[in-house]
Amino acid sequence: MFPAADQYDIDISIDEQARQRLLAVRPVDVNPAAELTFSRNVFVPLTTACRYTCSYCTYYDVPGEATLMSPDEIRSILQTGADAGCTEALFTFGDKPDERYTAIHNQLEEWGYDSITEYLYAACEMALEEGLLAHSNPGDLTQAEFRRLREVNCSMGVMLETTADVAAHAGSRRKTPGQRLNTIRAAGREGVAFTTGLLVGIGETWHDRAESLLAIAELHARYDHIQEVIIQNVVPNDRSSFETPPVETMRRIVAMARFALPESVSVQVPPNLSPTRALLECGIDDLGGVSPITDDYINPEYAWPALEELQSIAEDAGVPLFERLPVYGRYLPESLRRERLEAARQPPKAAAGEGWLSKRIRSALFERSAAGQRYRAVATRERPAATQ
Numbered sequence: 356m357f358p359a360a361d362q363y364d365i366d367i368s369i370d371e372q373a374r375q376r377l378l379a380v381r382p383v384d385v386n387p388a389a390e391l392t393f394s395r396n397v398f399v400p401l402t403t404a405c406r407y408t409c410s411y412c413t414y415y416d417v418p419g420e421a422t423l424m425s426p427d428e429i430r431s432i433l434q435t436g437a438d439a440g441c442t443e444a445l446f447t448f449g450d451k452p453d454e455r456y457t458a459i460h461n462q463l464e465e466w467g468y469d470s471i472t473e474y475l476y477a478a479c480e481m482a483l484e485e486g487l488l489a490h491s492n493p494g495d496l497t498q499a500e501f502r503r504l505r506e507v508n509c510s511m512g513v514m515l516e517t518t519a520d521v522a523a524h525a526g527s528r529r530k531t532p533g534q535r536l537n538t539i540r541a542a543g544r545e546g547v548a549f550t551t552g553l554l555v556g557i558g559e560t561w562h563d564r565a566e567s568l569l570a571i572a573e574l575h576a577r578y579d580h581i582q583e584v585i586i587q588n589v590v591p592n593d594r595s596s597f598e599t600p601p602v603e604t605m606r607r608i609v610a611m612a613r614f615a616l617p618e619s620v621s622v623q624v625p626p627n628l629s630p631t632r633a634l635l636e637c638g639i640d641d642l643g644g645v646s647p648i649t650d651d652y653i654n655p656e657y658a659w660p661a662l663e664e665l666q667s668i669a670e671d672a673g674v675p676l677f678e679r680l681p682v683y684g685r686y687l688p689e690s691l692r693r694e695r696l697e698a699a700r701q702p703p704k705a706a707a708g709e710g711w712l713s714k715r716i717r718s719a720l721f722e723r724s725a726a727g728q729r730y731r732a733v734a735t736r737e738r739p740a741a742t743q
């Protein structure tokens with residue numbers, strides 16, 4: 356049973372035979388992807404406050420030092436992103452930051468928001484106004500919060516990281532696997548196309564890695580909502596001495612992810628943190644988001660590779676590179692899904708993709724504005740991957 360599973364009524368059991376099968380998987384057992392994808396995003400670090408203190412994390416700032424972007428700052432960065440040709444506004448921040456940070460809470464109140472969730476909602480509306488589709492990673496959420504935020508997000512995400520009880524999450528406040536699984540389940544119940552993933556090298560065992568992948572696969576089997584699984588290695592930084600896992604470890608875990616998940620679920624590695632070229636034959640088919648204008652605030656010491664670098668990675672793999680929207684093609688309305696994608700991957704169970712996107716997101720996709728044209732050009736693969 357996963358830590359805190361009872362508290363969240365997590366009803367997932369791992370089949371021991373399936374775990375053993377998965378543990379036997381090696382790169383030679385999976386096929387390389389026939390193409391690679393990426394999304395062009397603008398990274399919006401709404402706040403650096405977080406109620407947790409994961410020992411490997413350099414993102415959060417302690418109370419008194421944490422930043423909160425003002426509405427003007429948000430709009431400015433969104434405008435710059437839209438001008439640069441991005442389609443995605445990636446909102447990422449720590450977990451329930453207004454719970455513990457009085458100054459953040461007071462500032463939000465002064466601006467007229469009673470929670471960071473409501474502030475995020477307003478920021479996502481701004482993104483739509485400026486011609487970007489929001490994809491938010493706001494930590495753990497309830498079903499009611501997903502119901503609200505899906506109105507203005509095309510997709511959302513949270514890293515499971517691991518189902519194990521690791522010391523890296525220790526502290527008086529700590530995120531638990533039960534809580535994370537509850538969030539991923541809540542997203543599925545609310546029909547949110549969802550991104551999750553594993554953080555490799557934070558004290559988990561191979562047994563735990565297999566269990567984490569099988570738990571994600573089980574939730575996806577129920578709700579059909581997992582669009583991609585990120586396999587991210589930990590990197591050493593100022594706050595922790597975790598070592599980057601060896602390349603062979605990453606090759607094996609990526610292959611296990613490809614084996615454990617249906618073909619329709621993408622496996623992604625972040626090229627700015629991972630030995631991407633060494634992982635190409637292990638089944639990855641997505642390179643995540645690249646931003647032409649903002650730093651990767653989660654790992655500021657590791658610069659995003661340029662689009663040319665992604666093109667070069669795809670050339671090394673001998674496969675084409677395609678830009679995608681933050682929400683994957685199979686969750687789009689049928690009229691926007693390209694024929695090739697439909698042939699290669701099974702469409703999701705929800706009828707023609709209409710159930711996955713809110714009315715506002717669907718309207719944005721079909722509007723006659725420059726942004727609408729940009730979305731459709733990417734969705735139908737009419738925009739070449741290498742152009743700005």
Ligand code: SF4
Nearest residue numbers: 405407408409412449
């Ligand atoms: S990893 Fe996420 S949850 Fe943990 S401290 Fe950093 S921002 Fe917070």
